[in-house]
Amino acid sequence: MIQDEKKQQNVTTYEIDNKKYTVITKCTNNAQNIDKLYDVICKYVISQIN
Numbered sequence: 001m002i003q004d005e006k007k008q009q010n011v012t013t014y015e016i017d018n019k020k021y022t023v024i025t026k027c028t029n030n031a032q033n034i035d036k037l038y039d040v041i042c043k044y045v046i047s048q049i050n
Contacts, residue, residue, distance in 0.1 A: 008026065009026050009027075010024070010026075011023070012025075
């Protein structure tokens with residue numbers, strides 16, 4: 001069975017220390033593993049801080 005997924009996409013621009021950052025977020029209704037997603041996001045944020 002093919003299921004149509006309606007994906008929302010939000011684009012937000014932040015300015016920090018005179019640098020502009022664009023954040024693109026996409027939402028899905030059926031995330032497979034929230035814990036894995038959380039780990040990936042945390043690792044990305046930590047890598048950007050270092």
